Amino acid sequence: MSIASKITEINANLPGTTRLVAVSKFHPAPAIQEAYDAGQRIFGESKVQELVEKQDLLPKDIEWHFIGHLQTNKVKYIIPFISFIHSADTVKLLEVINKQAEKQRRIINCLLEIHIAREDTKYGFTIEEARSLFEKNTLGKFENVCIRGFMGMASLTDDMRKIRTEFRTLSAFFNEIKEKYAPWFDTLSMGMTDDYKIAIEEGSTLIRIGSYIFGNRGND
Numbered sequence: 001m002s003i004a005s006k007i008t009e010i011n012a013n014l015p016g017t018t019r020l021v022a023v024s025k026f027h028p029a030p031a032i033q034e035a036y037d038a039g040q041r042i043f044g045e046s047k048v049q050e051l052v053e054k055q056d057l058l059p060k061d062i063e064w065h066f067i068g069h070l071q072t073n074k075v076k077y078i079i080p081f082i083s084f085i086h087s088a089d090t091v092k093l094l095e096v097i098n099k100q101a102e103k104q105r106r107i108i109n110c111l112l113e114i115h116i117a118r119e120d121t122k123y124g125f126t127i128e129e130a131r132s133l134f135e136k137n138t139l140g141k142f143e144n145v146c147i148r149g150f151m152g153m154a155s156l157t158d159d160m161r162k163i164r165t166e167f168r169t170l171s172a173f174f175n176e177i178k179e180k181y182a183p184w185f186d187t188l189s190m191g192m193t194d195d196y197k198i199a200i201e202e203g204s205t206l207i208r209i210g211s212y213i214f215g216n217r218g219n220d
């Protein structure tokens with residue numbers, strides 16, 4: 001199936017509350033253009049330099065989402081155009097995003113990355129750490145950052161029950177923080193190629209799909 005037909009197929013089956021982030025990392029601008037021509041507007045990238053180069057080549061109404069680990073010294077390069085940063089994983093990073101956003105007179109939408117389980121990534125806040133940030137209102141001083149919710153990745157496993165439990169845990173935590181501290185919360189980013197259907201059932205509002213649309217890294 002072509003990139004265009006995959007985009008059409010996924011979007012046609014999404015519930016109204018969930019949107020697709022087409023994860024285009026490692027894939028060249030023409031592949032992104034093909035998805036764009038099929039109507040896709042939200043794209044996710046995980047490397048700053050790659051993102052900056054592609055952003056320059058592609059239509060300006062693309063909504064770029066940064067989904068990878070973000071180094072503080074590279075924040076300034078994406079602030080002029082980024083729509084969403086899914087991977088805010090330390091208070092220090094949020095402080096830098098806030099400072100750069102203030103300089104460039106923007107307000108940046110961010111998600112706190114929550115470490116729910118996945119063993120092969122060390123990034124993200126634990127649920128306890130994140131809860132404490134809201135109890136103490138640690139992030140309230142960042143006026144140029146808008147925390148819209150959370151991002152999480154489930155374990156790399158075939159055990160669908162385990163994946164569902166992890167998404168359910170993150171979804172419950174999202175609802176808890178939204179009720180107690182952050183009524184504006186509207187974004188829960190969870191679900192990738194292998195687990196997005198479960199993620200949607202558990203309340204995801206943004207799914208991040210790469211290989212299903214664009215093929216594996218280095219393939220078509």
Ligand SMILES: *Cc1c(COP(=O)(O)O)cnc(C)c1O
Nearest residue numbers: 023067192193194208209210211
């Ligand atoms: C690469 C990546 C994805 C997409 O993964 P696929 O399994 O290819 O769909 C989603 N989220 C993050 C954070 C990623 O790095």
